[in-house]
Amino acid sequence: MHRELIHLTVNGERYEVAVPPQKLLLDVLREDLGLTGAKRGCDDSSCGACTVLVDGLPVLACAAIASCHQEAQITTVEGLAAGGELTPVQVAYGEAGGSQCGFCTPGFMMTIHALLAQNPNPSDAEIREALSSNLCRCTGYMQIYEAIRLAMKRAQQPAEARS
Amino acid sequence: MSTHSIIGKSIPLTDTPGKVTGLGIYANDIAVPGMLFGKILHSPHAHARIVRIDTSKAEAMPEVKAVATGRDTARPYGVLPIGHDENALAFDRARYIGDNIAAVAATSEEAAERAIELIEVEYEVLTAWTDPLVSMNAEKDWIHENRPHNIEKEYKHEFGNLEEGFAQAAFVREERYVAAEINHAAMEPHSTLAVWEPDGRITVHSSTQVPHYLHRTIADVLELPMSQVRVIKPMVGGGFGGKSEVIPLEVITPVLAKKARRPVKITYTREEVFYAHRGRPITIVDLKMGLTREGKISAVAARVIQDGGAFGGYGPVTVLYSGALLGALYDVRNLRFEGRRVLTNKPACGAMRGHGTVNVRFAFESLLDMLARDAQLDPAEVRRRNLLQAPCITVNGLRVTSYGLPECIEKAVERSGWREKNGKLPYGRGIGIACSHYVSGAANPIIRSNMPHTTVNMKIDRDAAVTVFTGASDIGQGSDTIQVQITAEVLGVRPERIKLVAADTELTPVDLGSYSSRVTFMAGNACLEAAKNMREQIFAAVAKKFGCAPEALEARHEEIFVKNDPAQRMPFDEAVVRAIDFHGTLVARGSYAPPEEARGGKFKGAGVGPSPSYSYGAQTAEVSVDPETGEVTIHRVVAAHDCGKALNPVSVDGQVIGSVYMGLGQAMQEQMEWNEGRLMNPSFLDYKIPTTLETPPIESIIVESEDPEGPFGAKEAGEGSLAAAIPAVANAIYDAVGVRITTLPLSREKILAAIREKRKREQAAGGSKKTGGAA
Secondary structure, eight states, X not given: OOOEEEEEEETTEEXXXXXXXXXXXXXXXXXXXXXXXXXXXXXXXXXXTTXXXXXXXXXXXXXXXXGGGTTSEEEOGGGTSGGGOOXXXXXXXXXXXXXXXXXXXXXXXXXXXXXXXXXXXXOHHXXXXXXXGSXXXXXXXXXXXXXXXXXXXXXXXXXXXXX | OOSOSSTTOOOOOTTHHHHHHTOSOBGGGOOOTTOEEEEEEEOSSSSEEEEEXXXXXXXXXXXXXXXXXXXXXXXXXXXXXXXXXXXXXXXSEEOSTTOEEEEEEESSHHHHHHHHHTOEEEEEEOOOOOXXXXXXXXXXXXXXXXXXXXXXXXXXXXXXXXXXXXXXXXXXXXXEEEEOOBOOOOSSOOEEEEEEOXXXXXXXXXXXXXXXXXXXXXXXXXXXXXXXEEEEOOBOOOOTTTTSSOOHHXXXXXXXXXXXXXXXXXXXXXXXXXXXXXXXXXXXXXXXXXXXXXXXXXXXXXXXXXXXXXSOTTHHHHHHHHHHTTSSSSOOOSEEEEEXXXXXXXXXXXXXXXXXXXXXXXXXXXXXXXXXXXXXXXXXXXXXXXXXXXXXXXXXXXEEOOOOHHHHHHHHHXXXXXXXXXXXXXXXXEEEEEEEEEESSOSSOSSOOSSOSEEEEEEEOTTOOEEEEEOOOOSSSOHHHHHHHXXXXXXXXXXXXXXXXXXXXXXXXOBOOSOTTOHHHHHHHHHHHHHHHHHHHHHHHHHHHHTSOGGGEEEETTEEEETTEEEEEXXXXXXXXXXXXXXXXXXXXXXXXXXGGGSOOSSTTTTSSXXXXXXXXXXXXXXXXXXXXXXXXXXXXXXXXEOSSOSSHHHHHHHHHHHHHHHHHXXXXXXXXXXXXXXXXXXXXXXXXXXXXXXXXXXXXXXXXXXXXXXXXXXXXXXXXXXXXXXHHHHHHHHHHSOOOOBSSOOHHHHHHHHHHHHHHHHHHTOOSSSOOOO
């Protein structure tokens, strides 16, 4: 099969890979870069488990052609905990029960981080709306909201009060 | 104040870091050197004889390393020993659209797809039986020759005296309820990687809830000794029953790997997941119930028909559950159940969360609501008047050891504002109540034997790290964490000290799997026994040093100390080294089998339903119904659940809320749509599970009845609250607009049609706004 050399910047690292020109970003991440955090949960861009950030905006990696994003900064779930330290949302997720089976979690992580980057203080309705692009079959979403509210609360407290 | 350090605390699930960072490994995340990709050819016909398969063109492709057909999977299997009726690849007959006909392994997924298209199959089409009511009267082309008229199983049970029971009733109603078929829709599509080892062994990584059954089946179909087969369960992205029996790809993949002598991986597409199915069947329930003037249920008669699909699977168990769990919720003395599982040319149904009990509970709680109104009684009060006097044994032989239902009803009533709202809300708004229950594991194993249902091994070495070897399968429900908490509590150490090795048949002892809500109760008890045994060994060594009796010691906060002389203390690390010196090595084990008294009656079919313990739940739903469109808005669901003891409250809340969520999906919107055996909506775009926008606020209330036999009093939390969600909403819709929907889902079209019908009737009769319309 015909392959082309493309360049991708993922989690701040520059990669050079030879892939078929139509190869999906999700498949390049999972198969060529070994970044298996983004998941394939459906085949029609309806579940959100493959969500990554392209220049800070949530994008379904199963509906994006990798070669079209060579100029972009791509962030996957592996790139969130910089230096190994979990983000407040990641920490709160565990405490509030945001993950059960965890298969949807990478997608939710990206959607939530994009939301909070854009709007650090979203209302309940805004959270619900923003998360409607991602399916979770385990939690019924309540504890995901709880995790977000917990992370927001901590972000508003001064750093020294947090420890 | 709690006397526990870690039990009852909401610690995060131990595998959370892997989940939130994307570093946790699920089956489809694994790639190994030389790995091939498998694809399966599926039948386009619902029922056909396979006349000829020609795979030569596929085999000629240089990228293709193995091709398999029914001849390679000739040994039939099935989850129940009485029903080995399926072949991973169809042997001579395709029994549903999507049936597995042939498979290839190739060097790329794309090459495997091309190869599949080169396989030529000649079919002789047979009559397809797709409607259960027609199928059960079939005179020819039976789906399995040894199942005349396509009837998989029939049962008839009768307890007490129905005639007398109905004679005592002041109100008797009879109604037919029909529930649509639904799918588990776990987020992770099934995936299996089979690695053929150079020494002739095979290692299978699979998204399964039941590594032990998979282990047995692979060994059987591949005709290998079990000792040559290793099954590993990586992280699993949800199951809900959809991974609780062997799924065809789990046999096909190792068959291809054995033929190719290379690793092979198959991951289902979402469409294949829908066709692999094993979900909740179309269920037709004819229910008759009598209520005395005082509001006591005097008799219940249920006739249940389930559309099982093309194979037995768990089917006989599913239909038996629908009858058995008519008991053990309320005090029902006169009970008749007739159940029938019918085969059709559709994907096999199977176990799905609330296995067998959910659709019957929808019928029961709906009909009870109608009878309560006939008797002019508060529906919550009617439920209170039919409570069991636990502990007790029900007429159908179920032993109830703990019973938090009264408190569940009370808490749900209180939190929801039931007393202020019931019957008092304006037209268009309503509140409903319903109850449900579920087993904490089946008291009788699928494969009858006296072996323990689960075993846990434990070891501590000189590094004082505690390693727990458990066969239990965490599929997201948190069973690994619960076992860590139990071990940490007993040994008095931090959870971080404990390393759990789980669900790897080479390393961990047998556990029957994650289904029927058995894991916390059974693996929890085994873990508790192992940890206590380990503690005894450590105490024996420490007691020698302190010159006290071992019973005088306590383990807490990483220390062992003398209870009434706390100055005598020793760090856990030191105690461990001392104990290893004393005993030579530190290993312990625990196991669990349900007690004889919990195993139920002796009649045919009595094996299904008995459990060492039952969970209980009561729920209210408050809704608005737009009378002009039939649109339902659920404002709030309050779910009180008796889990015995919440070992990890956040986790229990998550299980209860998740159960309600799944129930609401079935209640409001989920439905597999069939047309002549073809599934019309095999994708998440068309089979819509609730998003955040459709999911109302769900509040969980934990009730703790402290079961005498559960670990620290715990019983199940992950299934029992599902069933009540559906009738709670149906009853709320009735309260809002006075129409009774008896088929699932409770779609707006049905509601609107019922409202219009009711209006017509009322206009004809000159009736009032918010009454009647029940029949």
